[in-house]
Amino acid sequence: MEKYRVKSSNKLSRSSILIWRAVQYTVWLIGVYIIYNLIFNPTLGIHLFWNILIPIAPLLLVFLAGLWRNVCPMASMSLLFRHLGMSKRKKLTIKQSGKLNLIAIIALFIIVPMRHAIFDMNGPATAILLFSIAAIAIVVGFFYEWKSAWCSGLCPIHPVEKLYGQKSKLSLPNAHCNQCFKCVTPCPDSTPNINPLSTSKTIYHKLTGFLTIGAFPGFVWGWFQFPDFQGIYSFGQLIMIYKQPMLGAIVTTLAYVILKRYINKNELIKLFAALAISCYYWFRIPALLGFGIFPGDGMLIDLSSTIPEFFIYIIVSAIILFISSWLIFSKKRKNSWTIRPIYAKSNNKLINGKNY
Numbered sequence: 291m292e293k294y295r296v297k298s299s300n301k302l303s304r305s306s307i308l309i310w311r312a313v314q315y316t317v318w319l320i321g322v323y324i325i326y327n328l329i330f331n332p333t334l335g336i337h338l339f340w341n342i343l344i345p346i347a348p349l350l351l352v353f354l355a356g357l358w359r360n361v362c363p364m365a366s367m368s369l370l371f372r373h374l375g376m377s378k379r380k381k382l383t384i385k386q387s388g389k390l391n392l393i394a395i396i397a398l399f400i401i402v403p404m405r406h407a408i409f410d411m412n413g414p415a416t417a418i419l420l421f422s423i424a425a426i427a428i429v430v431g432f433f434y435e436w437k438s439a440w441c442s443g444l445c446p447i448h449p450v451e452k453l454y455g456q457k458s459k460l461s462l463p464n465a466h467c468n469q470c471f472k473c474v475t476p477c478p479d480s481t482p483n484i485n486p487l488s489t490s491k492t493i494y495h496k497l498t499g500f501l502t503i504g505a506f507p508g509f510v511w512g513w514f515q516f517p518d519f520q521g522i523y524s525f526g527q528l529i530m531i532y533k534q535p536m537l538g539a540i541v542t543t544l545a546y547v548i549l550k551r552y553i554n555k556n557e558l559i560k561l562f563a564a565l566a567i568s569c570y571y572w573f574r575i576p577a578l579l580g581f582g583i584f585p586g587d588g589m590l591i592d593l594s595s596t597i598p599e600f601f602i603y604i605i606v607s608a609i610i611l612f613i614s615s616w617l618i619f620s621k622k623r624k625n626s627w628t629i630r631p632i633y634a635k636s637n638n639k640l641i642n643g644k645n646y
């Protein structure tokens with residue numbers, strides 16, 4: 291995988307490591323604060339998590355995916371054993387890696403619609419969801435080398451990182467891996483212009499890339515066509531929360547299959563990424579400010595009686611235009627999310643007498 295190497299090597303100074311650890315610890319504490327509120331003060335917890343953190347995340351992934359990869363609290367927990375030198379550091383086969391990626395996108399498609407029935411209104415349930423995800427992240431981090439099993443494997447956000455983070459603005463230092471053990475190839479963190487089709491070594495990778503690009507935009511659109519409601523009391527209701535996102539996913543998948551014949555693959559990935567994020571902010575920003583199509587759903591602050599609706603949509607259109615132009619038209623940079631650390635001289639567990 292020589293072509294995926296980043297020329298510059300990266301060895302963080304001691305002071306840089308300390309700064310990154312301080313930032314990681316701070317973000318982790320913010321995560322703990324959010325979970326505390328989800329359990330004991332659900333209204334605030336839901337606002338902090340679903341109405342502030344999650345709406346900011348896509349923007350962060352487009353411009354500074356490396357920053358998110360460096361400070362994500364789930365990543366910090368998953369990599370804790372590795373930092374402490376206690377991880378088993380197993381290496382995934384390419385097939386296993388592909389399977390994890392496929393599970394990740396399927397998990398995303400299963401979990402997100404459940405927001406309408408449970409998580410958007412129920413702080414403790416969201417906390418349980420986050421605890422469960424954290425437990426999985428920690429366990430796989432204990433067994434497998436660096437980010438291979440969680441951050442670049444099972445994490446349900448990872449497919450979206452690859453879709454939105456194709457043109458990251460900056461390559462930051464890798465604040466987790468002290469040396470590169472090539473635990474995953476191509477490494478999403480260290481590969482310039484990574485996208486959902488950068489890895490197509492197995493049918494699992496191909497399917498994951500296909501679903502991420504083709505199905506995700508329609509899934510996002512469909513998700514916004516259904517209101518929040520409390521609880522699921524019948525199988526019919528369960529079907530309802532999945533119906534619109536799945537219909538949307540099918541429509542854009544078909545469009546993707548057709549367009550693939552006529553449009554260059556890389557152009558199409560950028561186009562579908564722009565479509566997905568535009569759809570997200572077109573519905574999400576008005577909802578946050580009290581102009582949602584289902585009044586009150588996902589609302590952070592009600593400005594509906596203070597600001598004219600058209601003004602909100604002018605701002606939203608400007609934001610969408612900016613992000614889409616960035617994804618579609620901005621100059622292709624040879625930026626990876628983070629700079630690859632120096633390659634390890636050996637894949638042995640003990641290097642220079644230390645257990646890395």
Ligand code: SF4
Binds near residue numbers: 472474479631
């Ligand atoms: S930089 Fe190297 S060790 Fe770190 S996640 Fe990427 S491939 Fe694995």
